Amino acid sequence: MRLHQLLFGCVCLAFVLFSAPAQGQQLLQANRLSFFSVEPGIRWWPVPLAAAYNATGTNIDVSDIVFTWSFPGEADQSCTYRGHPGVLPCRGMVVEKTWLHTTLVTVVLTASIPGNPAVSTSKRFNILASYTGPTARRENMLTMAPARWQAFTNALYTLKANGVYDHYIYHHVTAGTSGIRMGSQRNLAHRGPALLPWHRVFLRLLERAVGAASGDLTLGIPYWDWTADAVLPGGPKSSRVWTNAYLGPDGSASADYRVLTGPFCSIVSSTCSGRWPLLPQLAGPALERQLGNMTQILPTASQISQIMGVTQYDGTTYDDTATASLSFRNALEGWNGFGGAHNLVHMFVGGSMNPLTSPNDPAFFVHHCNVDRIYYNWQVQRGCYASCYQPHTGDGTVTASTPGAKIVNGQYRLPGHEWESRLFPWFLHPYDVSDQTNSASGYTYVQ
Numbered sequence: 418m419r420l421h422q423l424l425f426g427c428v429c430l431a432f433v434l435f436s437a438p439a440q441g442q443q444l445l446q447a448n449r450l451s452f453f454s455v456e457p458g459i460r461w462w463p464v465p466l467a468a469a470y471n472a473t474g475t476n477i478d479v480s481d482i483v484f485t486w487s488f489p490g491e492a493d494q495s496c497t498y499r500g501h502p503g504v505l506p507c508r509g510m511v512v513e514k515t516w517l518h519t520t521l522v523t524v525v526l527t528a529s530i531p532g533n534p535a536v537s538t539s540k541r542f543n544i545l546a547s548y549t550g551p552t553a554r555r556e557n558m559l560t561m562a563p564a565r566w567q568a569f570t571n572a573l574y575t576l577k578a579n580g581v582y583d584h585y586i587y588h589h590v591t592a593g594t595s596g597i598r599m600g601s602q603r604n605l606a607h608r609g610p611a612l613l614p615w616h617r618v619f620l621r622l623l624e625r626a627v628g629a630a631s632g633d634l635t636l637g638i639p640y641w642d643w644t645a646d647a648v649l650p651g652g653p654k655s656s657r658v659w660t661n662a663y664l665g666p667d668g669s670a671s672a673d674y675r676v677l678t679g680p681f682c683s684i685v686s687s688t689c690s691g692r693w694p695l696l697p698q699l700a701g702p703a704l705e706r707q708l709g710n711m712t713q714i715l716p717t718a719s720q721i722s723q724i725m726g727v728t729q730y731d732g733t734t735y736d737d738t739a740t741a742s743l744s745f746r747n748a749l750e751g752w753n754g755f756g757g758a759h760n761l762v763h764m765f766v767g768g769s770m771n772p773l774t775s776p777n778d779p780a781f782f783v784h785h786c787n788v789d790r791i792y793y794n795w796q797v798q799r800g801c802y803a804s805c806y807q808p809h810t811g812d813g814t815v816t817a818s819t820p821g822a823k824i825v826n827g828q829y830r831l832p833g834h835e836w837e838s839r840l841f842p843w844f845l846h847p848y849d850v851s852d853q854t855n856s857a858s859g860y861t862y863v864q
């Protein structure tokens with residue numbers, strides 16, 4: 418089976434959080450709502466909020482408070498989430514803007530109860546959304562201090578246990594199943610120009626969460642330099658990456674390729690602490706791997722240096738059919754030449770790394786960190802940031818012959834993929850994350 422078939426094997430998972438209440442469910446009876454913080458010790462805005470209520474009746478179902486965030490100046494509806502005190506998706510939206518954006522914005526939070534408009538409360542917040550914390554160091558996972566790798570693993574355990582980690586998997590599935598238009602397989606996060614800025618945001622947000630969970634904002638996402646493993650005498654499967662000191666082992670052929678031991682095994686047994694459960698609605702319950710099954714090889718250093726030599730960021734079809742020698746993005750993504758690059762690594766790991774729920778495997782993050790490192794190095798080598806990205810809105814390169822282009826006000830456009838586009842589902846754009854050489858970007862590579 419080819420990777421693009423697998424990537425579309427799971428759809429609609431992300432809508433579970435936003436589904437309407439079940440038929441016949443009682444509405445919350447309340448006469449007053451107020452906000453309270455669920456993490457009073459947190460040092461930066463936003464303080465994660467939930468709503469408290471004065472109950473007036475007995476028919477209480479706490480799932481019926483609706484939280485709405487609004488960002489003035491943004492055209493799109495921000496976030497509506499049913500739940501109490503599970504404000505995580507809304508909180509996530511605000512955290513995301515706060516962690517990466519660079520302007521003062523006023524945010525309005527409203528909590529309300531459907532069918533009871535009298536009970537509604539709003540709060541305005543001014544947030545200075547500019548990162549001024551210490552720079553996170555992104556190190557080679559196999560050469561960094563083992564204690565730092567352990568701290569990273571422990572932070573992932575915390576984020577798995579509090580739901581933050583799975584929140585990001587939803588984002589990946591939602592973006593990966595959205596924006597697909599007739600004539601092209603481009604979605605809002607893959608097979609198009611936004612691939613690299615989209616995953617850059619994705620990684621940085623998780624990295625901020627890792628920093629918060631570990632209490633060490635210098636703890637960056639480690640990267641996996643798979644080009645080194647490509648030439649191991651014993652083959653890529655013999656890498657230390659697949660030992661219990663790092664990502665744990667291959668899946669078991671006699672157990673549906675589930676990973677049965679190591680730091681990221683899912684189901685409690687005599688060999689597994691079960692600290693890495695997968696949500697049933699996100700291709701759970703267990704992490705699976707099939708190392709070397711779909712492909713036995715990994716991208717080589719010489720392939721990557723050829724990709725680094727592609728001077729144009731993107732072009733022509735702006736999707737997975739773009740000529741790789743004319744599209745650094747497509748060459749690195751791996752759909753069309755140069756040995757498969759990013760795609761090849763997903764295929765090598767296999768199992769949980771194949772579908773759009775692939776962030777289930779922490780291998781996703783160390784892999785994509787290496788992809789981002791290559792993108793970063795390409796940007797530094799080319800010395801251009803805004804001027805390199807393609808397309809910019811209205812630059813004339815998106816035309817009637819661009820697959821999946823959308824006509825907006827008489828103009829051919831690529832929603833989600835232009836320099837000025839929102840990177841779905843965040844309030845961030847490629848221009849927010851283009852230049853990672855300044856300190857405000859928040860991270861740096863230890864090459």
Ligand SMILES: [Cu+2]
Binds near residue numbers: 589606607616
């Ligand atoms: Cu992805």
